[in-house]
Amino acid sequence: MDRRQLKTRSAIFQAFNKLLEKKHFNNITVQEILDEANVGRSTFYAHFETKDALLRELCTDIFDHIFSQELHSESSHDFSSSNHGLKEKITHLLYHMKDNKGNVQGVLSGESGELFMRYFKEYLMKMFEQYPQSIRQDIPREFALNHLVGSLAEAVKWWIADRMEMPPEELADCYLKLIGYDS
Amino acid sequence: MDRRQLKTRSAIFQAFNKLLEKKHFNNITVQEILDEANVGRSTFYAHFETKDALLRELCTDIFDHIFSQELHSESSHDFSSSNHGLKEKITHLLYHMKDNKGNVQGVLSGESGELFMRYFKEYLMKMFEQYPQSIRQDIPREFALNHLVGSLAEAVKWWIADRMEMPPEELADCYLKLIGYDS
DNA sequence: TTGATAATGCACAAAGTGTTCGATATAATC
């Protein structure tokens, strides 16, 4: 990929992210992104079809990076502990998010959090699908899976809104306790 | 309130709801609402400041109605069962949602589900704040509360997307089991 | 250096927004 393209692309992402920290996605205009990124109008549309496409690509970029290890590491199926390595995976995930705090803060926190959740849960779903059902066998798997994913997404959102003050290990512990996966 | 006002107000709500079933909030124009509701442009702006205000008022209308009993009934503090009447409250809530299926479907299901969640969770939070901490005392109350509210909201959203096929009692049971509130 | 291509800036049509105002229709009151 051309250096010029990479440069503008990252400038747009950065500007967009910065704006997302301050205001809601709906109230951000393309013009504002252009001004913030110092990029021409036609250049923007050469890269992204719409504002929605921009959000989609930003989320894909971020989550592909953050989840890369979690989704492909084989160390996940460690049956020595009862949670099958799930705690380790979640902890890693949280550390990666903390490392990429600058890149994710705008998307995750702020008024547009709901938009990010849609994408975030897609990735979490992929992660959880590898795991066996939790302790409760008397509940439809589809329902339980939805619960696990939704709860973790909510927990992470809460954690970020709280400025990531709780240590990742502690958050993972709390979460696993609440979903009954820790015994 | 003037009959004419009630008429247009409900016409706008109905039209908006219908549109929300098909497309995302962001992509719905005021003009479309006007056409669908058969209402003049100036009339719309006499009722609602913006499209966001319309959404807010619609959610307030719906949830005020659905939660009215849950939030004010004194029967909630029945300590005969371990869950302190929580199951009954949730069951009632789900029945009310089912009764108002026509009014809520557009807002709840479809592409704009995230928008509804924000308001829904506000009401759920009020409902849960009356209740004591769950079994786990080793978790920050703020975190646990967020978990309870978030999980229920996700469960209900899943239930609606699944066309409310699971009986309310069963959903309440599953949920209470998953959050460890049933023992 | 040279050919390719990305970015720029400007102009443009099209769509959407929110407001104004006189005319009309409909409700509430006597």
Add this chain to the structure above:
DNA sequence: GATTATATCGAACACTTTGTGCATTATCAA
């Protein structure tokens, strides 16, 4: 039923935003 109040209509308006087109300039890869 006549009167008064007011909600709605509809058309016009200025304004913002959007997405596209195109000639010009700058930058990259070889």
